[in-house]
Amino acid sequence: MQLLKGKTALITGGTAGIGKAIACLYAQHGAHVAILGTNQERAAQALQEIEACKVDPEQKFTSFLVNVSNSKEVDEVVEKLLKDWGKIDILVNNAGITKDNLLMKMNEEDWDLVMDVNLKSVYNTCKSLTRPMMKARGGIIINITSVIGLTGNAGQANYAASKSGMIGFTKSLAKELASRNIRANCIAPGYIETQMTASLPEPVKEAILTKIPMSRIGNPRDIAHAALFLASDLAGYITGQVLTVDGGMVM
């Protein structure tokens, strides 16, 4: 069964990790997919992998090198995609970074960078897309936050603030747009194996693992399945929610 047949999806940070897994699964379910990232090599590789997942020769895939914290760059991409595709049904805000440090040692640059890439980007894409979605009389917005946005974490004040901010933003948008048939939800992943978590020291990884009742680290596909559900009609009556996908880490 193709849950997203003929739908168009824009996925920020679709060039790696969780975003790429979402893009591949959406492709397997019949969607046309555009991914955004900043690294040319990763984007080209990801596009190949996503194309390989297609189920219909008519499906279209494209990538753009864009810094999502730059509103002008985001507007240009949205405009181009709307011209090419006529509509964007699904927006997944997944691009994100960490710049961890204890607050005492955290410089302003790392605060600003994390807020800009993780949170301002969500303002940029949603601002650019809400009007077209309203005109199209429908749309789906999925924002990838984090369990850290729910619990906080020592050494991640910037990251936690950006991820909590996404939740407040999403709930507000859900209320603003529900009557226009636009749903906005968050997914809060726990500890997922990607390049973002690869650099964590082994003792930290082991300590995290002891806090996961399901006793395993998540993989990007675990998050992609939740993103497929929220993008599909199966979630047609769900908006303003945070779906935690973390093997039971936070409950």
Ligand code: NDP
């Ligand atoms: P990765 O580091 O594997 O991928 C991050 C993606 O974001 C890449 O595609 C990267 O593209 C893109 N990106 C980063 N900065 C920018 C930018 N300025 N403009 C455009 N794209 C950008 O991370 P994950 O897959 O692990 O994380 C994806 C999301 O999930 C993030 O928001 C993260 O906070 C969240 N998350 C991850 C968890 C985990 O355990 N992995 C846990 C909880 C939440 P490029 O390299 O081409 O710039």
